[in-house]
Amino acid sequence: MLMIRHSIGSRLLCQSETYTIDEKEDHWLISLPIDEETASKVLEFQDELNLFVTKEKEKTWFYSSDAQIKFLPKENQLMILADHKTVYPV
Amino acid sequence: MIQLYPASKRYTVKNDWLESNLSFSFGEYYDPSNIRFGPLRVFNDDTVQPGRGFGIHPHREAEIVSIVLKGQLKHEDNLGNAGIIGTGSIQRISAGTGVLHSEFNASKQEEVQFLQLWFSPDEKKLTPSYEDISYDLEQMHNQLLPVISHTGSERVAKIHQDLTLYLSRLDGKETLTFRQEEGRRIYVFTIEGEISINNDNILKSRDAARITDLPEITIQASQDSFFLLIDLPGGEF
Structure with a gap:
């Protein structure tokens, strides 16, 4: 499960079971299907987003420190280029 | 302008281990x-039941101050800090590029009450850091005692924002005057008792005032x- 949350208080903005994460040197390109309305809500807070991939005993936290995020309306895809990744146990 | 925010108007989150009264969106x-007052983004008045708390979770780009009232x-974090703070202590976390921490009630019998405040930092991508200080309870008797400031000093925690946080215990009928540079902001929160600001603005327990100009x-x-x-500083945030 991939969740996109606001960094102030962790309000859930979007979640998806379907997503891809491509590692590119020290960045991670994260993409997920999304509808336009949800994408608009996410983009409204593009400077304050945390992304979490949750597994049974660990979470992986990503963020894009320079808000590198875009919505591709034709494909209904959200693309986020994260430059931070931390894995921690839960 | 003085805007009063009664305690009863705060948003309350309540479950079996936490009561949190929120002064700002959170x-x-x-x-x-109701997103912020200048760099002040979060002002949560939290009560956590014995042995319970906030498990490990991350933060970034925030100056986080916790003031234990009872x-x-x-506290534990991934910077190697671990410890217990009590009444008369204040914790400052500069989340910067990212910190993982947990906050639990250290007691199995008594609840813990604390205020948690978040401020926007004056600089992004700071190296994460942690500090806790104990203040002298006598030094805030009928005067304003700085406990957090931009520069920091002995028994004053340093914060990455142009602000000073004061605590005061004022005896009934006593008066204090506070002055700041023009164009800045003032936030006042009554922890216990009842105070008035400029005579006719009454703040009872847990009420707040946001003051500009x-x-x-x-x-x-x-x-x-x-x-x-x-x-607090003035200007746009």
Whole structure:
């Protein structure tokens, strides 16, 4: 499960079971299907987003420190280029 | 201008281990007209049941201040800091590029009450850091005691924002005057008792005031009171 949350208080903005994460040197390109309305809500807070991939005993936290995020309306895809990744146990 | 925010108007989150009274948008509470007051983004008044707390979780780009009012708070983080702070102590976390931490009630019998405040930092991508200080309870008797400031000093935690946070215990009928540079902001929160600001603005326990364009205020206690005052920068945030 991939969740996109606001960094102030962790309000859930979007979640998806379907997503891809491509590692590119020290960045991670994260993409997920999304509808336009949800994408608009996410983009409204593009400077304050945390992304979490949750597994049974660990979470992986990503963020894009320079808000590198875009919505591709034709494909209904959200693309986020994260430059931070931390894995921690839960 | 003095805007009063009664305690009863705060948003309350309550479950079996936590009661949190929120003065600004936070988590499930989202009000676009109540996001911040200058760099002050979060002012949560939390009570956590014995042995319970916030498990490990991350933060970034925030200056996080916790002021313990009652009980004991157990802190651990991925910077190697671990410890317990109690009444008379203040914790400052600069989340910067990212910190993982947990905060639990250290007691198995007594609840812990603390205020958690978040401020926007004056610089992004800071190296994460942690500090806790103990202040002298006597030094805030009928005066404003700085406990957090931009520069920091002995028994004053350093914060990455142009602000000073003061605590004061004011005896009933006593008066204090606070002055700041023009164009700045003042935030006042009554922890206990009842105070008035410039005579006719009454703040009872847990009420707050957001003050702009008023570089001098007079605070009078109508009974023995404990309050917090933050001298905040003006301008856009």
